[in-house]
Amino acid sequence: MSKQPAVLTLADLNGAEPCCTPLAERRIPAETAAMLAPAFKALGDPVRLQLMSMIASAPDGEICVCDLTPAFELSGPTISHHLRTLREAGLVDADRRGTWVYYRARAGVLRQLATLLTVEASPTS
Amino acid sequence: MSKQPAVLTLADLNGAEPCCTPLAERRIPAETAAMLAPAFKALGDPVRLQLMSMIASAPDGEICVCDLTPAFELSGPTISHHLRTLREAGLVDADRRGTWVYYRARAGVLRQLATLLTVEASPTS
DNA sequence: AGGCTGTCTCGACATCTGTCAAATCAAACA
DNA sequence: TGTTTGATTTGACAGATGTCGAGACAGCCT
Numbered sequence: 001m002s003k004q005p006a007v008l009t010l011a012d013l014n015g016a017e018p019c020c021t022p023l024a025e026r027r028i029p030a031e032t033a034a035m036l037a038p039a040f041k042a043l044g045d046p047v048r049l050q051l052m053s054m055i056a057s058a059p060d061g062e063i064c065v066c067d068l069t070p071a072f073e074l075s076g077p078t079i080s081h082h083l084r085t086l087r088e089a090g091l092v093d094a095d096r097r098g099t100w101v102y103y104r105a106r107a108g109v110l111r112q113l114a115t116l117l118t119v120e121a122s123p124t125s
Numbered sequence: 126m127s128k129q130p131a132v133l134t135l136a137d138l139n140g141a142e143p144c145c146t147p148l149a150e151r152r153i154p155a156e157t158a159a160m161l162a163p164a165f166k167a168l169g170d171p172v173r174l175q176l177m178s179m180i181a182s183a184p185d186g187e188i189c190v191c192d193l194t195p196a197f198e199l200s201g202p203t204i205s206h207h208l209r210t211l212r213e214a215g216l217v218d219a220d221r222r223g224t225w226v227y228y229r230a231r232a233g234v235l236r237q238l239a240t241l242l243t244v245e246a247s248p249t250s
Numbered sequence: 251a252g253g254c255t256g257t258c259t260c261g262a263c264a265t266c267t268g269t270c271a272a273a274t275c276a277a278a279c280a
Numbered sequence: 281t282g283t284t285t286g287a288t289t290t291g292a293c294a295g296a297t298g299t300c301g302a303g304a305c306a307g308c309c310t
Contacts, residue, residue, distance in 0.1 A: 039169075040169040041166065046159045046162040053151075057148070064286095105244075223307065224307055
């Protein structure tokens with residue numbers, strides 16, 4: 001019935017699933033890397049990193065595109081393109097309500113990435 | 126004497142510095158985003174993410190290039206290129222000892238990135 | 251010294267990416 | 281039903297990126 005995608009993406013996760021142990025704990029397999037890399041790639045642009053921060057730190061948990069666009073000296077289509085990248089990476093969800101479109105962060109996914117980068121306290125810095 | 130670089134990079138940090146609060150806590154400024162984005166960008170490739178994991182999870186805290194290269198079906202120069210990217214992003218340090226070159230993770234930087242992605246436990250998943 | 255082995259640099263090439271202007275879509279409102 | 285406003289899609293283009301082969305460099309070991 002439902003066709004299973006060839007490669008899993010972060011967008012498929014609820015956010016409550018295990019997914020992955022810290023990067024430094026054991027070597028992550030190729031499939032896991034293929035699933036996670038797009039998320040980091042999406043965060044690997046200064047504009048998108050700021051967008052992500054604006055969305056994640058929005059007081060109401062969501063923020064209108066109309067509040068995001070004027071924060072940058074970039075065209076509307078360019079911001080829209082970056083937002084799409086964040087969406088396809090599974091980092092944010094979009095929701096149209098009337099005229100405006102609101103974005104909200106997927107906290108579960110962010111938490112997964114944070115866990116992945118976690119390193120245990122070590123003696124050598 | 127020492128010329129201050131125009132834009133700070135993560136490679137300049139010791140790892141003990143404050144640098145940044147969680148992304149979701151307050152909107153990160155453009156300068157901070159410019160400093161951090163390259164690190165995420167470096168992690169945004171499946172091969173480099175696996176390399177990073179192999180380096181960070183190495184039993185002795187370091188791993189030889191000769192152990193990294195055969196783990197992928199890629200040419201030596203390509204692996205070397207990816208390692209250089211990780212190095213320039215400030216994520217790893219390289220150290221030649223005799224014939225072999227050893228890479229080790231910069232735990233402090235990884236910790237900073239993990240902190241940045243941290244989100245407080247929330248009711249809505 | 252000469253050769254061998256491991257790693258990196260260089261040059262080239264196909265693909266991907268960030269950006270914009272123009273066109274399109276969606277919802278509200280006159 | 282038009283028109284207007286907000287947001288996305290499309291098409292185009294310069295610049296960046298991933299990959300490789302060939303060559304250069306750095307230490308070993310005869």
